[in-house]
Structures are given as structure tokens and as C-alpha cells.
Amino acid sequence: MDRSWISTSKPGDPQYEVGIREFINFAMKNAGDRSKLPCPCFKCHNFLYRLPDEILSHLSKTAFDRTYTIWKWHGETNEGTSTTAKGTHDDEGLNHNGGNRLEDMMRVAQDQFNENPTTFERMLSDYEKPLYQGCKKYTRLSVVLRLYNLKAGHGLTDSSFTDILELIKDMLPDENVLPRLCNVSRYKKKEGVPAKVLWYFPIIPKFKHLFSHASNAEKLTWHSEGRKKDGKLRHSADSPQWRFIDAKFHEFAKEKRNLRLALSTDGMNPFGNLSSSYSTWPVVLVTYNLPPSLCMKRKYMMLSLLISGPKQPGNDIDVYLAPLIDDLMTLWEKGVEAFDAHRNEMFNLRAMLFCTIQDYPAYGNLSGYTVKGC
Structure with missing residues (x-):
């Protein structure tokens, strides 16, 4: 099939219009039982699923993604032959839908790099490009991810990790290099390490990412549309507190996707050694919209904060919770625009903190109440 139209023509040209219709016919032929397919337009990059008519509309207005040369998300193999899509891909091949979950990582990256499309384009190129010419097992990005897993799993220092990267670089054929993500430089440890370190993983892009998957977006309305309502307590949605919130905040309850x-x-000691004075506090969010x-x-439990230091945060934990609280206030008061891939529409997403789960000492830190002693 001639694909020169992807690089030589643009939306509105007769050659381009013929080309995208040939693509739609090819994709539908290999769609199997799927009604929605990845959209390969320049904006969607195969990360958003749409109906064939919607894909045709997108491609008629927006250029076809030029980096998408082998139509692997629409049934084509690396050899250029087509096969009926079943929604699964080779765990070790260039599609990487398995253990390292590259596709999910790329979807999150797309949300994070909306304001810097050049960075995302470079990462997308590394995601699709083989490690070297003829390599069918790894892409440039997948091998970096596996190397970082190796570093984290075996506690490698930055200097030893850099040595490994240099070794791999020497083993690769000429003219092939690892992506820029691998350029880890040696550094000297600085004095004055802070007493505590806070990692915050923004929650708003993660929630928007959940709704960008049609299956997840459908599951997030289970509490309203899929729950058995017979008066028995099986889920938080059956509780008096849930009904109280519905009655008090009508506008919030009206949108079932909120x-x-x-x-x-x-708190925990990550080193598993009682003689080691160190404390790590993960802060996890659980979504009760789900069954x-x-x-x-684990897929739906969201790590939002990691507070790490020689001592526990104690009653000062509110200082470290501040960025999370700011985002929760935004989601409660104004909401954010999100795309529902199941209903194929934009909507205003809001959220509320329904409850907290912790032991009594942690409850005392979170609430400010005295829970022990006199």
C-alpha cells in the first residue's frame, strides 16, 4: 500500500483524502470486535480511542502522525502484513504492552508534556524506534526503562549505573546511541542534605488519564450504574455517609463521574532495620467510584505523596500535605476539564475527600487530635 501521502500531502489534498480512507478501510478490516480504535492523528498519537468515523474526521482536519510508519496499533506486523487485532500484543516485542507497561507510561507522559510537545515527540520517537537496526525485541525507550528498573531493584549507585550505560553504548552498532534519557552524569554528594524530602506526584493528570481509557471511564460510574441497590451494605456507596453527601451537595452528586x-x-522503615533511624510516609488515594x-x-491505588526523612513528620504533616490539599481544593471547588473516552465527550471533573484510613497515631497527626496519653 502506497503511504507516500503521509509525508508528501496534507489535509485537503486529494491524495491525502484517498490515503486516509484507505487507512480507515485497513483499520476496520483488522479491528476484530472492537468498536473504537486508536486515532493516529497528530494530536491523538494513537493514545486516544475513537470510532472510525471520528478518526476519519480527525484525520481530515489534522495531519496524520508521520512517526507512525508501521500501523501496528491497527493490525499490521513489523513485516508489513496485517493480522486481525485482538487487543493484545507481544510482551517482548516493539508493542510492549506487558510487564513494563510502556503504553500506559506514554499516555501519562502525554498529559505531563502538553506544554512541551517537543519533549513528548522525542519520547514518542524513542518509544517506537528499535534499539538498533533490525532489533525486534527492544525499542530505545524500553531498554532505558528496563535499565532503570535494574538500577532501582539492585540498589546501583549513579556511578556504577553510568558505567553500565557506557558499556552498553560500546556494545551497540556504530551510529546507534541511547536516547537522551540515559545521559546520567556523575556528581559529588553535596553537604547539607535536608532533614526531610517530599515527593509529590500530581493527582489531576492521573485522574484525567484514568478517564482517557474507555474501560476505566465506564468503571468509574459503577457506583451509580452498576451497583446492586437492595439496601444491603456491600460498598461505601451503600453507606449513610454517601447518601448524606448526595443530599447535601446536589450538584456534585448529579455528575456520576465525580x-x-x-x-x-x-509510616514505615524502608530498610527493615529497627536500628536504622529513618521514616517514610506514603500517602495513597483510593477511588471509591469503582466496584x-x-x-x-494496585492499578487504581494512587501514590500521591512520599515523605521521607530521619524522623516521622508528626503534627507537621499538614505542611507536607499542602500540594495535595491544593489540588484537592481545585477539584472540589472548580473542577477540571477531562475527556471521557467511554462517552466520547468533555466534562467538568470534580472530586472530594470521602474519608481517611489510618491507625490511631497517624489519625492523631492528620486530625490534630490527641489519641494517646493523658
């Missing part, structure tokens, strides 16, 4: 969250935190079988699944 999120009700639980916040859970506690009971999914609420506590």
Missing part, C-alpha cells in the same frame, strides 16, 4: 476518594497514610473488586487493586 470522584469520591479515601486518603490513607502510615469492590477494583477499589484496592
Whole structure:
């Protein structure tokens, strides 16, 4: 099939219009039982799923993604032959839908780099480009991800990790280099390490990312549309507190996609050694819109904060919770625009903190109440 139209023509040209219709026919032929397919327009980059007519409309207005040369998301193999899509891909091949979950990572990256499209384009290129000419097992980005997993899993220092990168670089064929993500430089440890370190993982892009998947967007309305309502208590949505919130905040309850969250935190020693004076406090958000079988699944439990230092945060934990509280206030008071891939529409997403889950000492820190002693 001639694909020169992708690079030689643009929306509105007769050659381009013929080309995109040939693409739609090819994609529908290999769609299997799927009704929605990845959209390869320049804006969607195969990360948003749409109906064939919507894809045709997008491609008629926006240029076809020029980096998408092998139509692997629409049934084509690396050899250029087509096969009926089943929604699964080779775990070790260039599609990487398995253990390292590159596709999910790229979807999150797209949300994070909306204001810097050049960075995302470079990452997208590394995501699709083989590590070297003829390599079918790894892409440039997948090998970096595996190397970083190796570094984290075995506690490698930055200097030893850099040595590994240099070794791999020497082993690669000439004219092939690792992506810029791998350029880790040696550094000297600076004096005056802060007493505590805070990592915040912004929650708003993650919530928007959840709704960008049609299956997840459908599951997030389970509490309203899929729950068995017979008066028995099986889920938080059956509780008096849930009904009280529905009655008090009508506008919030009217939109069934609005999120009700639980916040859970506690301290731990990551080194597993009681003689080591160190404390790490993860702060996790749980989404109660989901059915009971999914609420506590790792995929839907969102790590939002990590507070790390030689001592626990104690009653000062509110200082470290500030960035999370700011985003929660935004989601409660104004909301954010999000795309629902299940209903194929934009909507105003809001969220509220439904409850907290912790032991009594952590409850005392979070609430400011005295829970022990006199």
C-alpha cells in the first residue's frame, strides 16, 4: 500500500483524502470486535480511542502522525502484513504492552508534556524506534526503562549505573546511541542534605488519564450504574455517609463521574532495620467510584505523596500535605476539564475527600487530635 501521502500531502489534498480512507478501510478490516480504535492523528498519537468515523474526521482536519510508519496499533506486523487485532500484543516485542507497561507510561507522559510537545515527540520517537537496526525485541525507550528498573531493584549507585550505560553504548552498532534519557552524569554528594524530602506526584493528570481509557471511564460510574441497590451494605456507596453527601451537595452528586476518594497514610522503615533511624510516609488515594473488586487493586491505588526523612513528620504533616490539599481544593471547588473516552465527550471533573484510613497515631497527626496519653 502506497503511504507516500503521509509525508508528501496534507489535509485537503486529494491524495491525502484517498490515503486516509484507505487507512480507515485497513483499520476496520483488522479491528476484530472492537468498536473504537486508536486515532493516529497528530494530536491523538494513537493514545486516544475513537470510532472510525471520528478518526476519519480527525484525520481530515489534522495531519496524520508521520512517526507512525508501521500501523501496528491497527493490525499490521513489523513485516508489513496485517493480522486481525485482538487487543493484545507481544510482551517482548516493539508493542510492549506487558510487564513494563510502556503504553500506559506514554499516555501519562502525554498529559505531563502538553506544554512541551517537543519533549513528548522525542519520547514518542524513542518509544517506537528499535534499539538498533533490525532489533525486534527492544525499542530505545524500553531498554532505558528496563535499565532503570535494574538500577532501582539492585540498589546501583549513579556511578556504577553510568558505567553500565557506557558499556552498553560500546556494545551497540556504530551510529546507534541511547536516547537522551540515559545521559546520567556523575556528581559529588553535596553537604547539607535536608532533614526531610517530599515527593509529590500530581493527582489531576492521573485522574484525567484514568478517564482517557474507555474501560476505566465506564468503571468509574459503577457506583451509580452498576451497583446492586437492595439496601444491603456491600460498598461505601451503600453507606449513610454517601447518601448524606448526595443530599447535601446536589450538584456534585448529579455528575456520576465525580470522584469520591479515601486518603490513607502510615509510616514505615524502608530498610527493615529497627536500628536504622529513618521514616517514610506514603500517602495513597483510593477511588471509591469503582466496584469492590477494583477499589484496592494496585492499578487504581494512587501514590500521591512520599515523605521521607530521619524522623516521622508528626503534627507537621499538614505542611507536607499542602500540594495535595491544593489540588484537592481545585477539584472540589472548580473542577477540571477531562475527556471521557467511554462517552466520547468533555466534562467538568470534580472530586472530594470521602474519608481517611489510618491507625490511631497517624489519625492523631492528620486530625490534630490527641489519641494517646493523658
